[in-house]
Amino acid sequence: MPSGAMPACVHCGKPAVVALDYANIDLCGLCFTCLFERRVWKANREFKLFKRGDRVVVGVSGGKDSSAMLFVLSKMAGQIGFEILPVLVDEGIEGYRDKTLEKAREFAKKNRNVSVFGKKNSGKGSAVKIGLEKAKGTIIIVQDADLEYDPDDYASVIAPILDGTTEAVIGVRSTDRHSDWFIYYFGLLGNGAITLLTNVLYGNNAGEYEGCYKAFSTRLVRTIEVKTDDFDFDNELVCKLLKRGVRIVDVPIRYYPRNYAEGKKITWRHGFLILWTVLKYRFID
Ligand SMILES: [Zn+2]
Numbered sequence: 001m002p003s004g005a006m007p008a009c010v011h012c013g014k015p016a017v018v019a020l021d022y023a024n025i026d027l028c029g030l031c032f033t034c035l036f037e038r039r040v041w042k043a044n045r046e047f048k049l050f051k052r053g054d055r056v057v058v059g060v061s062g063g064k065d066s067s068a069m070l071f072v073l074s075k076m077a078g079q080i081g082f083e084i085l086p087v088l089v090d091e092g093i094e095g096y097r098d099k100t101l102e103k104a105r106e107f108a109k110k111n112r113n114v115s116v117f118g119k120k121n122s123g124k125g126s127a128v129k130i131g132l133e134k135a136k137g138t139i140i141i142v143q144d145a146d147l148e149y150d151p152d153d154y155a156s157v158i159a160p161i162l163d164g165t166t167e168a169v170i171g172v173r174s175t176d177r178h179s180d181w182f183i184y185y186f187g188l189l190g191n192g193a194i195t196l197l198t199n200v201l202y203g204n205n206a207g208e209y210e211g212c213y214k215a216f217s218t219r220l221v222r223t224i225e226v227k228t229d230d231f232d233f234d235n236e237l238v239c240k241l242l243k244r245g246v247r248i249v250d251v252p253i254r255y256y257p258r259n260y261a262e263g264k265k266i267t268w269r270h271g272f273l274i275l276w277t278v279l280k281y282r283f284i285d
Helices: 029-047 064-080 098-110 124-134 151-162 175-184 187-202 233-243 268-283
Strands: 018-020 025-027 055-060 083-088 139-143 168-173 213-217 248-253
Touching (some): 018 029, 025 029, 029 064, 055 064, 055 124, 064 083, 064 098, 083 098, 124 139
Parallel strands (some): 055 083, 168 248
Antiparallel strands (some): 018 025
């Protein structure tokens, strides 16, 4: 191809808008959307994720990950007959979410089977709490709608609960990508410090605590009162479970890191708040 020419979609020949590096192909917007949705349907068939009458809680901020998730799930919900409960997540950062939250609300209004919960200045914790309250199933998966993770890992995250080994599972990102995410995530010190402090203070030996797939039995989680409405929700919950002597199993999960420029919102401030949360619940409450 002459330099500067627009690559063509391998399926239909129209100008391509995405390059899938892992498959070494270029796709136009429509063909990419089709491929993406086919993969979601395939994951659903394979792992029997959603069935008629289910209730699925989706935290939405109007950003691209959660919007894509809500869009695809809404289509599936209509066809399969499950219910979607989007919960607005607004971290309360001045001027950051105003437009995207408005978009999320508009989307909900246009879709009859979608109603919206959530309040101003509410973070991840607040959304997860609404989810826990509304949940109907026996197992809860808490996760970010983050394209860095792989829904194929649902099965391994809930397996130890299904076979009765435990009631709490945390996903630990596979170590073959260690050098990548270690640098980008909380930075070298951040994630390591959280893991070390939690393991030492609570007598545990998990590989990490910041992986974004975690599963719990609904029964167990409903017995814990989590105070935070923010992104340290998982940490407070896990600390309280460990303090109570609950055995938490960790399982490896896949992770495809992106860098700060591609939309990471976690900073060193998050790291410090989490460290404080871990410390606080060991000695008080
Ligand atoms: Zn195409």
